[in-house]
Amino acid sequence: MKIAYFNYLYDLYGASIGSTIKGIKLMEAIGQCGHEVKIYWRQETPGSGANATYRTNVREKLKKYLARYLHEANQLFKNFRYLREEQRILKAEKPDLLITRLDAYVFSSMWLAKKMNIPVILEADSPVTYELRTFHKEYLTVPRLLETIENYNLRQADAAVVVSNVLADYFARRRVRQDDYIVIPNGADTARFHPNISAAEVRQRFHLNNNIVIGFIGSFHYWHGVENLIALFKPVLEQYERAKFLLVGEGGPLKPKLESYINTHQLSGRVCLTGHVPHDEVPKHIAAMDIVLAPYPDLPFFYYSPVKVYEYMACGKPVVASELGQITEAIEHGVSGFLVKPGDIAGYLQHLFRLMESPKLRQKLGQKAAETAAANFAWAARGKQWAELCERVLEQHRQAKKTAPGTIEPSPASA
Known part of the structure; x- marks a missing residue:
């Protein structure tokens, strides 16, 4: 199976944080189950490329004065840039299935996959509406706009995977999906993290x-x-x-x-x-x-x-x-x-x-x-759970011959 993975975090291969490590290690583990997985890093890293220092300085000065008022519009506008590139990727690669990460204001990949009749699994690692309202109160936002976009992604996905039971309960209270949220927690690369490492x-x-x-x-x-x-x-x-x-x-x-x-x-x-x-x-x-x-x-x-x-x-x-x-x-x-x-x-x-x-x-x-x-807790085991889910989603999509989400039952390993 060919799988495309769209991740909207900054600097997927450079930042040593849990979310980026999870993206890399999980996709590697799914690939080890016999599937072809390609990661597409969808965000431009701030300050990359030519004239990086100049652009970064200008960006920081503008953010200081305008971010409060223009942040939401800027994030929404990114979807149009994403759409062009994502359409090119999906047409060229012709993946059997798309895994896309839930991110604030992003709806491009879900909309495009539905238009192209590609089954989608949503990686919903965090409640983006809650995070923006709780940790980024400096931005002015249109009431319920972010929640509407988040609900759209949750509703349209053929399956939605979360990392904890607490998060599954939170999303379930929204009542925007007919199917259950599938809980597959994070893990560790036990081939590299083990007790026999020299200190x-x-x-x-x-x-x-x-x-x-x-x-x-x-x-x-x-x-x-x-x-x-x-x-x-x-x-x-x-x-x-x-x-x-x-x-x-x-x-x-x-x-x-x-x-x-x-x-x-x-x-x-x-x-x-x-x-x-x-x-x-x-x-x-x-x-x-x-x-x-x-x-x-x-x-x-x-x-x-x-x-x-x-x-x-x-x-x-x-x-x-x-x-x-x-x-x-x-x-x-x-x-x-x-x-x-x-x-x-x-x-x-x-x-x-x-x-x-x-x-x-x-x-x-x-x-x-x-x-x-x-x-x-090995990533290999988590990858197997994800791979089995991908196989079930693709099979149900083929059987249904339509783009609406099917009923995806969690495997015993992920229950």
């Missing part, structure tokens, strides 16, 4: 050889629990002279606050900031950690399927994580890690201290985490 180079580079290392991976945004992370520094470092933190990531509005705290409390020798790390180098950084953190705050709507949690576990590390959403389905408390009520700093410290005191406990929980990840 020597990273430990030597950051002077961690004789330390107990507490690790974190992610950008420094509020929703990654940066403030909870900061709250752990002082009590842990005061209690354990050998403790150090290794924070792997770059960007985010809370990074200045993090750096200010480190400088003010003179912790630069004990809290190590790596900056941006290419995803290929993430495994050896996790290998350098003894305990890993996912300290998410008390988010009222935790719909995520955190790739880093699966990668932590695949590397055989004991995870201390917030007791939220799908994390509770991945980690068995006291068996493959510890779960803590969001924002309960005392609870985090209790489990951190317990793990720091007991190498045997770290090994026991880490081993169970690795076994669980290898058995249940």
